[in-house]
Amino acid sequence: MTSPLLEVKDLHTEFRTKDGRVRAVNSVSFKLEHGEAVGFVGESGSGKSVTALSILRLFGPFTDAHIRGQVLYEGRDLLNLGAKEMRGIRGREIGMVFQDPLTSLNPLMPVGQQVAECIQLHESVGKEVANRRAVELLELVGIPDPKNRCEDLPHSFSGGMRQRIMIAIAVASKPRLLIADEPTTALDVTVQAQILLLLNDLQRELGMALIMISHDFGVIAATCDRVNVMYAGRIVEHAFTEELFRSANHPYTEGLLKLVPSLEQQKGEQLVPITGQPPDAFELLPGCSFAPRCPHVAQICRETQPQSNVLSPSHGSACWLSAERGGSV
């Protein structure tokens, strides 16, 4: 077996603020093979975005972010790279698409130039070549009439079009890994479907691996081979996408899945909310962080942190009750 494209080992990310330490990511480990699509699901504040930002070390120069652990990209630990080497990784090896396409583009720069700029950052090509490539990329992501439109400023594009441009920028240097941080959250459903389709097509065409971050199981199901469910900075369950939908084990995953509205649902039939609030990231509970909200909570849950139990080679669940619960739902 060849080595994985990306292997994250025991990643911890914490922010030191005036009020104390915020532990956003606690001991996250996962592997990503070449060309594979992995999803991260969880509520706001569950640490899925911070995990992605930690991989690329995308925290401002004076944000007091402390990242521990290992992020092995083809065997190289990204956390030990110098600033210059890291710039060679960002965009060149790992591309990123952000949540809000409306503010992700420089409002004062023609879009073609923004794509071309990204090409020139990583490859020593002339302006003309970069511009030609930019037009090709815009065409690839489905911007109509790219030759003329590349002169336009971002404001004359709709949200969906801008997200396509962002994707063009992210894949400009043919990265081997694309991280999409809630790429469709700000878009309406028809556009969402097109963008997801585009991401999937590009992933196949360019042979990229994909990390898809979303709070929407539908998005994950449409794009990902495997899923990691995150809660309070931990991966509480991981499985193949179908496996997870068929037999979710962790009570949190189960709760989330019950929250996906479906068309078959009777009118008036209530969605079942997960009661309570996600835990305060300032102080971690000694036991399972989901314990205060868990409907199946037992004494041990409040005292000791559960380790991930292997349910099948591809399926793991960090729950004390995982063995007896098996694959329910």
Added chain:
Amino acid sequence: MTASTSVESPNDVQQAKDSMWSFRNKLWLLLIIPVVLLILLALVPDFFQNHDPQRQNLRGRLLPPWSTSTEGFHLLGTDSLGRDLYSQMVEGTRLTLVIAVIATLIGGVFGVFVGLVSGYFGGRIDRFLGRLSEAQTAMPMFLVAILLLSLLGPSVTILLLVLPTLLWPIFARVVRAEAMRLKEALFIEASIAVGCSTTTLLRTHMVPNIAPRILVLAVIEVGHVMLAEAGLSFLGVGVQPPDVTWGLLIAAGRPLLAVSWWLTILPGILLAVTVLIFNLLSRQFERVSGTAG
């Protein structure tokens, strides 16, 4: 902005453009005329002068405006040595403008640099630069300027070093605030994510987005620097004769205010009107570039 408005936004932009260039809103372009005139006065003073501004004529001293001497017609009268006031005012335009513009440029470039670094990096650098600019703002810089100029001896070069020190904290403050706002913008993070270096980021993404504000501020500061230079020249620590600036003319006329008001009032009006024009122009830039408020 919602998805539906962004679909329509090309129209909105067209409308905004139309209204910007409609007749009523185009009136501000008239302000360009006096500015062009000032620039012409500075570039080719000979073309406008009907006398050698330095030529003395003791038989035609202190003539009021609209009078004639043996030298010819004096539109704005003559001074105590019989020199033509109009020609001197034209002559003074060049140095007045050059000093104001260059001092603003020096102060602006330094202030923008400090503001960018301070706002973008924040933290310790920001605190240090913030204290520096506060310390300087707390000092009565005009008095310090007088002290420096009287110690080092007045000269245009020293003036060009002293005037920017009055200016840079203003630029630094505005740019810092803008940089702090902009660095949170997603497109800045996005350009880091594609591997942009910090210098490229500041140059190609931050500065163009702050530029309209810098321009608005710079135009208004040109007017302020003119006043400051006039003040220093008036006090005798600025520009020295035989160089001429408007401030110097005002100072020269002051002892004679009771007998020959025009020597003080006319250059004073010119200075005041010029500063007003720069102020108005700055206001209009602010409106047009949408940086108002």
